[in-house]
Amino acid sequence: MRKKLLIVDDDPQGSAQLRRLLESEELSVEVVDNGQDALAALASSDYSILITDLRMPGMGGMDLIREIAARRLTVTVIVTTAFGSIDRVVEAMRLGAYDFLTKPIDPTYLRLVMDRALKKRELQDEVLSLRQRLKENFAFHSIISKNKRMHELFELIRHIAGTKSTVLIEGETGTGKELIAKAIHYAGEGRGNLVAVNCAALPETLLESELFGHEKGSFTSADSRRKGRFELADKGTIFLDEIGDISKAMQAKLLRVLQEKNFERVGGHECIEVDLRVVAATNKSLEREVGLSKFREDLFYRLNVIKIELPPLRERTEDIPLLVTHFLQKYARPNEPPKKVSPEAMDRMLNYSWPGNIRQLENAIERAAVTTVGDTINADNLPHQVVGAPVEEKPKFEIDLDHPLPHYLKIATEQIEKEYILKALEKSRGNVGRCAELCGLSRRSISGKISQYTIDKYPFKAS
Ligand SMILES: Nc1ncnc2c1ncn2[C@@H]1O[C@H](COP(=O)(O)OP(=O)(O)OP(=O)(O)O)[C@@H](O)[C@H]1O
Ligand SMILES: [Mg+2]
Incomplete structure (x- = not known):
């Protein structure tokens, strides 16, 4: 398929020269003379490569690159710049530009840069299409x-x-x-x-x-x-x-x-x-x-x-992270990126038994997405049944190679820790100092863990 190149330059001679050098059977070329029009063109069609000047009236090249990054547009950017403005080139590359050309443009060097950029684009497109296929594989008529x-x-x-x-x-x-x-x-x-x-x-x-x-x-x-x-x-x-x-x-x-x-x-x-x-x-x-x-x-x-x-959610816990991501996207506020989930909150969700299954998970995420102030959902933003689930109710987790081993070691350690503390609290009848002694840890560290695991110590207190 013929690839598309967008040239953004307010100098008609400069863009005409680039067009002459680059237009071919494999590459079609379009030209605009400012950043604003470039964004409009990018929104309406897929371009593989964009070559932009940095200084232009209206929206300049630097702001254009910033916008491309913010909108996560998949176009490979090359900047053209007058000889000697290396600082601006460095800044443009930091913002996401792939390469640069100094003016006046040397045709041989231009070909080299273009070949490299097109190869990179091809690789990136392949990754994108793989990702898309992977996503499709995980969803069947919106069932994830x-x-x-x-x-x-x-x-x-x-x-x-x-x-x-x-x-x-x-x-x-x-x-x-x-x-x-x-x-x-x-x-x-x-x-x-x-x-x-x-x-x-x-x-x-x-x-x-x-x-x-x-x-x-x-x-x-x-x-x-x-x-x-x-x-x-x-x-x-x-x-x-x-x-x-x-x-x-x-x-x-x-x-x-x-x-x-x-x-x-x-x-x-x-x-x-x-x-x-x-x-x-x-x-x-x-x-x-x-x-x-x-x-x-x-x-x-x-x-x-x-x-x-249909298996219950507790028998397909590997779906929990996938569903959480899906619901976070679904319940993101307009014009805001979806919220993230802290590792601890994810662990709690992975270890909860979800008697109301996916509907219950969806409700929990919707509520957390609306009530969480920052950009990350923490364990305390989740419903209390989820975070306070007693250890014995937790199902044995299934190992999924999508998570690294330390992820499961952490879950296992936390489960043992919580169980140990519960036993020690029982024996010490809710006395934290005695419980700490039994655990061989400092009182401070035990207090921290009791609140981390939202353990209610009062039922253990002697009446
Ligand atoms: N695999 C999934 N991927 C995405 N969303 C899901 C999935 N499974 C369920 N949901 C969502 O969870 C909610 C409950 O699903 P649904 O109404 O189909 O469940 P149900 O088994 O019919 O429940 P009930 O027995 O209570 O009627 C819906 O909002 C649905 O969109
Ligand atoms: Mg139903």
Whole structure:
């Protein structure tokens, strides 16, 4: 592909000379005469190289380079400068310029600098595209994960995309069941609508008319005929959320639709045929519900054609840093860079069990992003359950080679330290001095650790 070069120079002769020397089959050249116009051009098109003069009326080259760095634009910058202004060149390079040319321009040297810059650009583009691909690999229809089991599920969804097989999604609250249902629908051909029904939110009679529609006059408030969700989802997908919560009577009605692919509206006799995919979700184990005789076995088998079991977040802790970064970007204030997370805060998050799974993590990050004053979220900006989680509740962490060994050694050391202090506090009945003796540490250092680990020493005090 032909690469693009942008020349920024207020001297038309200078830019015409550069254009003559550089324009070729491989390189197209555009010229602007000030920094402001250069920024506009960079915003509207991708340039590989930018050659800029430093002194220009309006926005000069130095400010242009500053802006390019601030906006993280991926263009390789070369500055041109009159002979003898080395200080300014040094400053430009410090700000991010890649190379410089002194005027009058020597054509041989120009070629050399350009070749070098183009090679560097190629390498950088390769890194960028790799990064992009990596990002894409971690996200499937906006479901972010690098967990092996999740990737197997993505593969399964791709595989079944073109079919109409019924899918049952099981997973604890907040694990992303709704996201998976959307992915199943949108990974398909995209014909028809995705229509969702929260089965737990409606009383039985309303649910029936919501699902199957009703004829005019079929009940007191039915003043007109109304299509139900099954009809609206024809040729598409119906998402039956919280399926574990429907009554036995509704279970029987659903079974019939799944078996016969037809139904009647409430108060009607016309048999309505539908051709759609059913996706059902529940945070209960339907198999257990069947065992407890709360869920019909025959309906369970109809739904359980393809089963997707979403692992809880505590079984895919390698996703926590990835999700945290994602949510920090999502909840960054407009025109502000996303906040960072201190290593201690990240450790706490990695060691918490997240019973509310990804939704709970998202809420914690949203709250921390809004309430943290500086640019870094610390442990004390996180909800108290996360930072104060007792050691015994912490799951054993999974080793992920994305973190260096010292990261895990630190977590392990902290866990042992906390456990030891808790035992010593118990034995010393909350007496910090005695606890310090037992630990073989100074009283000051123990006090520091007690507050670091947010240990509440009062339950240990003798009554
Ligand atoms: N892997 C993920 N990547 C990014 N966001 C996620 C991921 N999983 C879940 N979320 C986000 O977490 C929140 C909860 O997800 P979702 O509503 O799909 O969960 P759920 O399993 O349906 O929960 P519930 O059982 O409470 O209905 C949503 O805001 C969703 O966008
Ligand atoms: Mg849900």
